[in-house]
Every structure is written in structure tokens, then in C-alpha cells.
Amino acid sequence: AQSVTQLDSHVSVSEGTPVLLRCNYSSSYSPSLFWYVQHPNKGLQLLLKYTSAATLVKGINGFEAEFKKSETSFHLTKPSAHMSDAAEYFCVVSENTGRRALTFGSGTRLQVQP
Amino acid sequence: DVKVTQSSRYLVKRTGEKVFLECVQDMDHENMFWYRQDPGLGLRLIYFSYDVKMKEKGDIPEGYSVSREKKERFSLILESASTNQTSMYLCASSLHDFNSPLHFGNGTRLTVT
Numbered sequence: 001a002q003s004v005t006q007l008d009s010h011v012s013v014s015e016g017t018p019v020l021l022r023c024n025y026s027s028s029y030s031p032s033l034f035w036y037v038q039h040p041n042k043g044l045q046l047l048l049k050y051t052s053a054a055t056l057v058k059g060i061n062g063f064e065a066e067f068k069k070s071e072t073s074f075h076l077t078k079p080s081a082h083m084s085d086a087a088e089y090f091c092v093v094s095e096n097t098g099r100r101a102l103t104f105g106s107g108t109r110l111q112v113q114p
Numbered sequence: 115d116v117k118v119t120q121s122s123r124y125l126v127k128r129t130g131e132k133v134f135l136e137c138v139q140d141m142d143h144e145n146m147f148w149y150r151q152d153p154g155l156g157l158r159l160i161y162f163s164y165d166v167k168m169k170e171k172g173d174i175p176e177g178y179s180v181s182r183e184k185k186e187r188f189s190l191i192l193e194s195a196s197t198n199q200t201s202m203y204l205c206a207s208s209l210h211d212f213n214s215p216l217h218f219g220n221g222t223r224l225t226v227t
Contacts, residue, residue, distance in 0.1 A: 009154065032213050043118070043204060043218030044157075051213045090156060094213070102216070104149075104156040 002027045004093045006105035014113045019063075019078040021108045023091035026072060033074045034092040035065055038107075044090065050074065061085070086112045117141075120205050120219035127226050133192040135222050137205030143217070144210040146188035148172075148180065151202040151221070163188055164210070195226045 007022040025031060032051045036044040048059025055067040061084075065076045074091060091105040121136035139146065145164055149157040149172075159172030161180040169180050177199060181189045188207075192199055202223050206216040 034215070036216075041220070043206075043220045044216070045218070046215040049213070049215065102159070104158075106154055106156040 002029075002031065002093050002095045002103050004091050004103050004105040006089075006091050006108050008108050009106065010109045010111065012111040012113060013081045015083055016080050019076070019081045019085065019110065021076040021089050021091075021110065023074045023076065023105060024072055025074060025091070025093045027093055027095050029095045032094040033065075033067060034094070034102075035059065035063070035074075035076050036090045036092060038088045038090065040087070047076070047089070081110075081112045083112050083114065086110055118205055118207055118217050118219040120203075120222050122222050123220065125222060125224045127192075127195050127224065129196060129226060131192075131195050131226075133195050133224065133226075135190040135192075135203055135205075135224070137188045137190070137207075137219055138186050139188075139205075139207040139217070140186065141207065141217070142185065143207035144185075145208045146182065147206040147208075147216065148178075148188065148190045149204045149206065150174070151204055157204065160190065192224075195224075197226050200224060200226045 003026045005024045034049045035047040038044045048057045050057045050067045058064045063078045088107045088109050118139045147162040148160045158174050163169045163182045179191045202221050204221045205219040208214045208216050
């Protein structure tokens with residue numbers, strides 16, 4: 001069975017400072033991992049995905065994430081936060097079993113202070 | 115660009131009513147999904163479909179059914195709405211490849227009174 005834990009429900013940073021959103025996963029298979037972002041009153045949008053290629057994955061809007069199998073983590077980072085980054089972020093795991101069974105984390109709300 | 119359109123942004127229904135939530139995608143995607151989103155719980159999968167007339171239960175199918183008569187349309191049905199079904203409902207679609215990204219609609223916020 002697969003599961004995903006987002007370690008912080010809320011993160012607050014100042015504009016221009018680094019962002020770190022933490023995600024740990026559990027999977028019986030070699031997983032695919034995703035980060036999605038949801039801006040207020042919008043659907044979710046894919047930020048980036050890991051599918052067993054390079055462990056450091058670059059996404060849109062300057063975000064990146066590193067897959068660490070030994071730590072079962074897939075943390076999302078950005079060097080410098082922008083006001084427009086304020087949103088909710090979801091870490092997602094897929095076990096690649098042929099059935100499209102995604103598991104979403106509970107989400108991390110990112111606040112960016114001016 | 116893929117567009118997933120949910121027919122209603124806000125809905126208010128009474129307990130016991132039959133409720134239809136409609137979702138249409140314009141990119142010929144094989145897979146379609148219905149999720150509900152509740153604070154602190156993330157997204158939970160209600161039902162999904164791999165093809166026309168095919169459906170599979172997700173994690174929380176109780177009280178819901180679905181219909182997929184055409185490839186582009188996936189309907190979620192609440193047979194008899196209850197107050198604990200008050201939530202945000204999100205539709206998504208994707209290609210058949212399980213590594214392809216999900217494309218989401220903007221959601222329907224349903225309130226059952």
C-alpha cells in the first residue's frame with residue numbers, strides 16, 4: 001500500500017527567502033511522485049514529477065524537488081519565494097501498478113509575507 | 115491546452131435530493147476521475163474511469179455513482195444527498211499512461227442543507 005505524508009500543514013515565508021515543503025512517502029513499488037499546486041478557487045496544476053529518471057527534478061516557476069529513496073522523501077524547494085507562490089501544495093504518489101491509483105497528501109498551505 | 119470544464123461552480127441542494135455533477139474534457143483523454151477535497155484531508159478519490167462505460171471505485175465511493183456514456187463526459191451522481199457530502203468536488207482527466215499528469219477542472223463547491 002502507498003501513503004504520503006506532508007509534514008507541515010502551513011508554511012509561512014518572507015518574499016525573497018527560500019521555500020521548503022516537506023513530503024515523505026511509503027510505497028511497496030518503485031513509485032512515481034508528483035507535486036501539484038492549487039491557487040485559490042482553482043483546480044490543481046502539475047508543478048513537477050519524478051518517474052525514475054534524474055533524482056533532482058525541475059518544475060515550473062522555479063520549483064524543484066529531490067527524490068531521496070533512502071529517506072523516502074520528495075521535498076519541494078524554491079530558492080526565492082514570490083508573492084504569487086502563495087497557494088496550497090499537494091504531494092502525490094503513484095505505485096505504477098497498472099491501475100491508476102494515486103494517493104494525495106493532505107496539503108501544505110504556503111503563505112508569503114511581503 | 116487541455117480544458118476540463120465542470121458545469122457548476124457552486125451548488126446548493128437539499129438533503130435527499132438527487133444531484134448530478136457534470137465534467138467535460140476536450141483532449142480525448144482515456145482516464146477521468148472524481149475527487150472530493152476537504153480541509154486537512156487532501157483529495158480523496160471517489161470513482162474513476164478508464165474508458166467509456168467503464169468505472170472503478172476509488173477510496174470513498176459510498177453514496178455516489180458515476181456515468182460515462184461518452185469519452186469526453188464523466189458525471190458524478192449523488193443518489194440521495196446528505197449533509198456529510200458537503201464538499202469541494204474536483205474532476206480530472208489524463209492520458210492512459212499512469213505517469214501522465216492529471217488535468218483538473220476548477221471544482222464544484224456543493225453545499226447540502
